[in-house]
Amino acid sequence: MTAPAPASVTLPLNILSIQSWVSYGHVGNAAAVFPLQCLGFEVWAVNTVQFSNHTGYGAWTGAVFPPELVAELLDGIEARGALPGCHAVLSGYMGSEGTVAAVVGAVQRVRAANPAALYCCDPVMGDVGRGVFVRPELPELIAGQAIPAADIVTPNQFELELLTGQTVNTLQDALSAAHALRGRLNPNGPQIVLVTSLTRSDAPQDTIETLAVTDEGAWLCRTPLLPLDPPRNGTGDAIAALFLGQFVRTGNVATALSLSMSALYVLLERTHQAGTREIQLVAARDEYAAPGRVFGAEQVD
Numbered sequence: 001m002t003a004p005a006p007a008s009v010t011l012p013l014n015i016l017s018i019q020s021w022v023s024y025g026h027v028g029n030a031a032a033v034f035p036l037q038c039l040g041f042e043v044w045a046v047n048t049v050q051f052s053n054h055t056g057y058g059a060w061t062g063a064v065f066p067p068e069l070v071a072e073l074l075d076g077i078e079a080r081g082a083l084p085g086c087h088a089v090l091s092g093y094m095g096s097e098g099t100v101a102a103v104v105g106a107v108q109r110v111r112a113a114n115p116a117a118l119y120c121c122d123p124v125m126g127d128v129g130r131g132v133f134v135r136p137e138l139p140e141l142i143a144g145q146a147i148p149a150a151d152i153v154t155p156n157q158f159e160l161e162l163l164t165g166q167t168v169n170t171l172q173d174a175l176s177a178a179h180a181l182r183g184r185l186n187p188n189g190p191q192i193v194l195v196t197s198l199t200r201s202d203a204p205q206d207t208i209e210t211l212a213v214t215d216e217g218a219w220l221c222r223t224p225l226l227p228l229d230p231p232r233n234g235t236g237d238a239i240a241a242l243f244l245g246q247f248v249r250t251g252n253v254a255t256a257l258s259l260s261m262s263a264l265y266v267l268l269e270r271t272h273q274a275g276t277r278e279i280q281l282v283a284a285r286d287e288y289a290a291p292g293r294v295f296g297a298e299q300v301d
Contacts, residue, residue: 013248014042014085016077016110018070018103019092019237021047023062025278027054028092031234032241034281035263038288039245044086046073046106048099054233067098074106083113088248091146092237093124095134100141104149118189118248121150122240127231128158128197139163143184151189152247153181154240156197170202171211171220175301178213191215192253196239199225210239211300212257218301219254221261226272232279239264242288254297262291 015036020028033043048070051062077083089110091103107119123146125139126132132139143163147153161168166177178193185191195211203209208225211218242263246256267284274280 012040012042013087014044014082015088015090015244015248016044016046016086016106017090017241018046018048018106019090020049020051020095021045022051022053022060024053025234026238026281027234028237031237031279031281032090032092034285035238035288036241036245038285039242039249040289041245041248044077044082046070048093048095056230056233064095067096067102070099070102070106074109078109078113083110086110086114086117088118088120088244090120090122090241090244092122092240093134094138094142094146097137097141100138100145104145107149118151118244119149119186120152120154120240120244121146122154122236123147123159123163124236125159125162127156128199131158132162147181147184149186151186152192152194152244153185154194154196154236154243155181156236157195157199158197160193160195168198168200170200171300174198174200174211175213175218178211178218182213182215190253192247194240194243194257196236210257210261212243212253212297213301214253216253217299219257219297220300221257221295221297223261223265223295226265226268228268228272232268232271232277234279234281235264235268238267238279238281254299258294258297259291261297262294263287265295266291266293 029045049064051060094100110117164177164180168174182191193213198209209222242260246259266287270280
């Protein structure tokens, strides 16, 4: 009797994530890798620092890795013949001029092997209340080198204003600034701007929004504003990963926005309920692929 043929195996898609790492808590790759894995991706994590905890505590131990390490690790991955199978690159906090150049170099190498690969840049530079918290030269370097290479960029409202020089108070302000930033992205890509932590004067009270702007239109996803004080570190890293993952999975901006924001809301809700300083990334694991409560994306442009 002939044995049945083995079932075919669908290999997961692959994402290269170049970010910081902390041993305790969840920021950088420690906030991005696990949600992407829960979405079914293989994640090739390249860590730019190894710290005990995020710097928001005011004290930490560990080391910043030399930017050359990024290129060396890419050499090793390339030697395995893996780069043609890389579907996207994700970057977050870049602590030095050399790191910006190393990330852009990695994107170029991946695209040489797979021209269809996407690059999602989370331009971590500052936030409302804290101002610019990176080295003074970094905003200009990110704007001049990383943004033109990106297909997707995920600034918060403060970073959108910093990158465009435009003040954002209303929805029309946000749309105008996002379209201005879109014009500076990689012209061969989808040119998606995802504006996170949007708090505009013409929005309903006690809400927070995320705005996705493309050449096909703009969509807004609104969730209740949870009283997290201080704001939790790592949420921007998590939403950039979730949005990128959902967009690669679905190819639909509105769907990716709705699913990623719905998952993030549950993550923050569980963090608030637990009263913890660190986001409850593992506790929310069942929500990343299929959130139980879905907040829709409304087309606004």
